[in-house]
Amino acid sequence: MAAPPLLDAQGISVDLVRRSVSEPILRDVSFQLRERQVLGIIGESGSGKTVLSRVLCNAITEPLEITAGSVGYHGRDLLTIPAAEMQALRGREIGYIGSDPGSALDPTIPVGHQIVEKLRAVQPDMSKQAARERALEVLSAVRMPRPERRFDEFPFQYSGGMMQRALIVDALVSNPTFLIADNVTQQLDVTVAAQIIRLMHDLRDQLDTAIIFISSSLAIVREIADDIIVLQEGRIIERSTPEAIVAAPEHDYSKRLLERIPRIWAVEERAQPKTEGEAALLEVDDVYKTYRVNDPTRFFGHNDVEAVRGVTFNVKAGENFGIVGESGCGKSTLSRLLSWIEAPDKGSISFEGESVAKMNRRRLLGLRHRFQLLLQDPYNAMPPHMPVGRTILEPLLIHGGMGRRAMRNRVLEVMNEVGLPADIYDHLQIGLSAGQRQRINLARALVLEPRLLILDETLSALDQVEQSRLLEIFDKLQAEHGFTYIFISHDLAMVRRACTRIAVMYLGKIVELADNHTVFFNPGHPYTKALLSAVPTIEERRYDAAENLLEGEPPSPIGIPPGCSFNSRCPLAFERCTTDEPGLESRGDGRISACYWANASEDELIAAADANRARRAAGEASAP
Amino acid sequence: MAFVLTFLIRRLAQGVVIVLLVTFLIFTLLRVIPGDPVRIMLGPATTQAVVEARAQELGLRDSIPEQFVRYIAKAVQGDFGESYFIGETGIALTAQNVVGGKGQDTATEQREAKMTRAGVLKVIADGLPYTLMLAGMGLLFTLLMAVPLGIAAGLNQEKWQDRLAFFIGSVFISLPNFWLALVLILLITARAGLLPSIGYKGFGYVILPAIVLAVELAPIIIRGLSMSIAQALQAGYVSGGIVRGLPWRQIIVRHVLRNSSIPMLNLFGVQIGGLLLGGVFVTEFVFDYPGVGRSTVQAVLQRDFPVIQGVAILAASILVLANIMVDLASTFIDRRLKF
Numbered sequence: 001m002a003a004p005p006l007l008d009a010q011g012i013s014v015d016l017v018r019r020s021v022s023e024p025i026l027r028d029v030s031f032q033l034r035e036r037q038v039l040g041i042i043g044e045s046g047s048g049k050t051v052l053s054r055v056l057c058n059a060i061t062e063p064l065e066i067t068a069g070s071v072g073y074h075g076r077d078l079l080t081i082p083a084a085e086m087q088a089l090r091g092r093e094i095g096y097i098g099s100d101p102g103s104a105l106d107p108t109i110p111v112g113h114q115i116v117e118k119l120r121a122v123q124p125d126m127s128k129q130a131a132r133e134r135a136l137e138v139l140s141a142v143r144m145p146r147p148e149r150r151f152d153e154f155p156f157q158y159s160g161g162m163m164q165r166a167l168i169v170d171a172l173v174s175n176p177t178f179l180i181a182d183n184v185t186q187q188l189d190v191t192v193a194a195q196i197i198r199l200m201h202d203l204r205d206q207l208d209t210a211i212i213f214i215s216s217s218l219a220i221v222r223e224i225a226d227d228i229i230v231l232q233e234g235r236i237i238e239r240s241t242p243e244a245i246v247a248a249p250e251h252d253y254s255k256r257l258l259e260r261i262p263r264i265w266a267v268e269e270r271a272q273p274k275t276e277g278e279a280a281l282l283e284v285d286d287v288y289k290t291y292r293v294n295d296p297t298r299f300f301g302h303n304d305v306e307a308v309r310g311v312t313f314n315v316k317a318g319e320n321f322g323i324v325g326e327s328g329c330g331k332s333t334l335s336r337l338l339s340w341i342e343a344p345d346k347g348s349i350s351f352e353g354e355s356v357a358k359m360n361r362r363r364l365l366g367l368r369h370r371f372q373l374l375l376q377d378p379y380n381a382m383p384p385h386m387p388v389g390r391t392i393l394e395p396l397l398i399h400g401g402m403g404r405r406a407m408r409n410r411v412l413e414v415m416n417e418v419g420l421p422a423d424i425y426d427h428l429q430i431g432l433s434a435g436q437r438q439r440i441n442l443a444r445a446l447v448l449e450p451r452l453l454i455l456d457e458t459l460s461a462l463d464q465v466e467q468s469r470l471l472e473i474f475d476k477l478q479a480e481h482g483f484t485y486i487f488i489s490h491d492l493a494m495v496r497r498a499c500t501r502i503a504v505m506y507l508g509k510i511v512e513l514a515d516n517h518t519v520f521f522n523p524g525h526p527y528t529k530a531l532l533s534a535v536p537t538i539e540e541r542r543y544d545a546a547e548n549l550l551e552g553e554p555p556s557p558i559g560i561p562p563g564c565s566f567n568s569r570c571p572l573a574f575e576r577c578t579t580d581e582p583g584l585e586s587r588g589d590g591r592i593s594a595c596y597w598a599n600a601s602e603d604e605l606i607a608a609a610d611a612n613r614a615r616r617a618a619g620e621a622s623a624p
Numbered sequence: 625m626a627f628v629l630t631f632l633i634r635r636l637a638q639g640v641v642i643v644l645l646v647t648f649l650i651f652t653l654l655r656v657i658p659g660d661p662v663r664i665m666l667g668p669a670t671t672q673a674v675v676e677a678r679a680q681e682l683g684l685r686d687s688i689p690e691q692f693v694r695y696i697a698k699a700v701q702g703d704f705g706e707s708y709f710i711g712e713t714g715i716a717l718t719a720q721n722v723v724g725g726k727g728q729d730t731a732t733e734q735r736e737a738k739m740t741r742a743g744v745l746k747v748i749a750d751g752l753p754y755t756l757m758l759a760g761m762g763l764l765f766t767l768l769m770a771v772p773l774g775i776a777a778g779l780n781q782e783k784w785q786d787r788l789a790f791f792i793g794s795v796f797i798s799l800p801n802f803w804l805a806l807v808l809i810l811l812i813t814a815r816a817g818l819l820p821s822i823g824y825k826g827f828g829y830v831i832l833p834a835i836v837l838a839v840e841l842a843p844i845i846i847r848g849l850s851m852s853i854a855q856a857l858q859a860g861y862v863s864g865g866i867v868r869g870l871p872w873r874q875i876i877v878r879h880v881l882r883n884s885s886i887p888m889l890n891l892f893g894v895q896i897g898g899l900l901l902g903g904v905f906v907t908e909f910v911f912d913y914p915g916v917g918r919s920t921v922q923a924v925l926q927r928d929f930p931v932i933q934g935v936a937i938l939a940a941s942i943l944v945l946a947n948i949m950v951d952l953a954s955t956f957i958d959r960r961l962k963f
Contacts, residue, residue, distance in 0.1 A: 054867070057867050059863070059866050059867050061863075087869070087871060090866070090867060090868075090869040091867070091868045091869015091870070092869055096867035096868065098860070098864060098867070100860055102860075103859060103860025103861065103864070104860050104861060104864040104868075105861055105864070106861045106878075106879045106882070106883065107861075107883075107958065107960060108882055108883060108957055108958040108959065108960075109878075109879075109882075117870070117874075117878070118868050118869060118870060121869055121870050121871060121874060122869040154959050154960070156959075156960050170868060171868075174869075180867075294627075294630075296626070296627035296630075297626055297627070298626050299626040299629055299630055300630050301626065301630075
């Protein structure tokens with residue numbers, strides 16, 4: 001290797017110092033970054049990734065302390081050069097993009113103005129006008145729609161994905177020699193995250209920027225990195241290439257990391273329960289929910305947010321029904337309607353053949369016995385001052401009709417069922433893990449012997465191992481008590497493992513509903529394909545993101561234009577899609593898809609995609 | 625900017641309701657608590673029959689809702705009634721002045737006295753410039769003390785600046801305002817003769833009462849400011865700003881102070897409005913300072929219903945307007961806020 005490395009990190013150690021007690025965070029971390037190289041660093045939360053990223057730009061603050069090591073850069077050590085010189089490098093030659101785009105900028109100042117502020121801070125000789133032009137130029141380069149208008153908008157007016165784009169602009173606007181990207185896709189939806197990764201890929205080819213790409217997901221890092229470093233508890237335990245680490249990881253820890261990545265296609269499918277001819281447990285018939293929000297731009301004005309727009313499905317007893325979609329697709333609103341926390345504006349929901357809307361209060365309370373909602377965050381869903389046993393007991397008190405001793409026994413029985421040790425009955429929840437808390441949450445729902453459990457992102461906060469354990473408990477309970485589950489989630493891998501039938505939602509509607517196998521192997525809606533093409537995975541992809549995932553984000557739920565909501569991002573869209581909305585078309589065997597191409601043959605799809613590509617190319621050419 | 629108009633109309637409508645409620649509450653309380661203004665007005669020597677006749681004349685024997693409706697009907701036309709005790713020339717109409725003590729032809733003298741009673745608006749207008757000057761100086765002293773201390777404490781949490789601010793705040797908040805006023809009068813005016821006080825004969829008379837006000841208000845500002853700055857320092861844009869290459873000074877001045885000004889503004893609207901008003905009443909009374917506050921305390925002691933009601937409406941209106949302005953200012957600093 002002839003060229004000297006761009007960055008040469010040697011023996012970096014960092015301690016967390018609290019009241020004179022030191023705890024090691026990084027130990028003897030050494031690596032080199034070449035010009036234009038993309039170096040991936042992976043590790044779980046707590047492995048010291050983010051601390052390392054901050055060491056590289058010498059932005060370590062108390063209580064952290066660098067105890068050893070050097071970062072060589074152009075013949076100097078970044079850790080020992082004077083603060084003023086480091087200040088001159090930071091933001092100018094060293095770009096940094098963090099994991100939380102929502103809070104990285106001052107919420108009270110327009111985004112563009114902050115980019116200009118940064119540019120002028122690192123290049124003081126630049127005029128305001130020149131800085132503005134440069135910022136707009138880079139905003140266009142990252143394919144920000146309508147950059148002129150976006151420039152003057154505030155951070156809260158940006159979606160997560162757009163904000164991350166703006167921060168990429170912010171980092172690249174000064175033409176840095178290397179860029180640190182710390183978990184940049186962590187908070188983004190899959191399709192948006194895939195677009196961001198693709199963007200970074202393109203930028204890397206266009207610019208002469210080396211990238212240090214840090215992530216907790218090997219599936220994401222391997223999409224972009226040339227080389228990979230695995231970090232565990234502050235130490236580098238393996239250096240490899242993406243191909244090698246997936247094919248043959250050396251270290252045990254890397255193997256475990258690899259095993260924990262959920263598989264999408266190579267999964268043992270659940271057998272569809274025999275539900276033929278049985279009456280539906282839950283019938284949802286054409287429900288709508290619209291929220292009214294104030295419109296600050298009009299005098300006494302308000303806007304309608306159409307959260308759920310005509311959703312229809314049935315769930316039969318013993319089924320595992322999945323509802324998937326990205327942020328803002330209406331799945332959380334739907335879960336609130338299903339659990340009758342809110343009433344739909346239109347349409348009906350029937351439980352065991354009886355319409356919930358027509359029930360009186362007492363009947364409804366009795367019904368709540370039989371369907372229970374479980375939420376994502378096990379920390380906020382329970383009163384922290386209440387002992388575990390008392391927390392689980394609460395619903396029995398509310399619904400009444402049981403003696404003290406009987407209640408206690410029932411609680412202990414349920415705790416045993418969900419795998420909680422009986423001796424924590426009188427403990428507070430402090431110190432319990434997220435998994436155990438979620439079990440308490442589950443036990444509290446089970447204590448009433450429900451028939452239907454609505455699980456709104458219930459497993460999302462848990463790691464893979466804990467997810468598997470809880471799924472096993474769900475299976476066992478289903479076998480013993482005949483429960484029915486509705487899984488509402490953004491996590492395709494989880495739904496793939498847990499569900500028998502799956503509904504895919506987009507902008508308040510179900511766009512596809514089919515059995516598990518069909519959704520993943522023969523999807524009928526282009527949005528489903530886009531989702532599948534975007535999921536980070538180490539398996540061979542069945543759907544190519546380049547073909548299935550176009551640029552863009554879902555339209556606003558305020559003032560939805562006519563036509564198919566997906567047409568702006570659809571690789572198969574044609575004229576009719578922009579004016580008439582396709583209804584749900586049957587594909588046989590109860591499979592439905594809201595697309596004109598639902599029953600098209602392979603050849604027809606290819607022709608449609610070609611026609612669409614030509615149309616888009618023509619559109620771009622005619623645009624000014 | 626249509627929301628500004630929507631906002632103002634909505635908030636002003638709410639404000640009218642609030643002011644009406646406060647007025648009704650004060651109006652009712654005044655009439656149900658013990659103490660008859662007519663008896664105080666006419667003195668202990670007057671017979672019950674004369675007192676009753678006078679009370680009838682003033683309409684004080686009608687039912688409270690009846691009196692209230694009559695009062696409000698006049699008030700919306702700008703007529704807030706007349707003081708029972710203060711004359712047109714500003715001289716207090718005591719029982720001796722009014723009734724004369726001779727007992728002869730009291731009816732004519734009363735009529736004359738009634739002719740010379742000062743309007744509530746005039747009582748307030750006479751005192752308001754003095755009160756505004758006192759409140760303004762009090763706020764100025766408060767900010768001069770609290771802003772540097774609060775900012776220093778917020779930027780240096782758990783260092784000596786923070787401890788100093790905490791110490792000063794604790795001492796100040798423990799000093800009762802009337803006690804501090806008396807001590808300052810005794811030490812600064814009487815003993816040392818450095819600054820004048822008691823009454824008003826020139827600008828120098830404002831300084832000591834303003835200091836008393838500032839000592840009362842400063843701890844709240846110091847605490848609020850240091851807390852909101854410390855909180856703003858935790859925000860992502862601060863650590864983000866460092867790695868983005870912004871100089872530390874710029875992060876503090878352009879972003880941290882800007883963001884922490886919003887909770888400060890709200891503190892101003894809610895806390896300071898109430899405290900400042902309350903503090904002004906006590907301070908003016910102790911310093912015999914000729915503002916609205918002193919008149920109010922006197923009015924309360926004498927059960928001078930029209931003056932108390934007038935001041936209540938004024939105070940409630942000031943609070944309502946101050947809060948509307950604070951909220952409007954906040955929305956301009958942070959566009960996410962839409963009240």
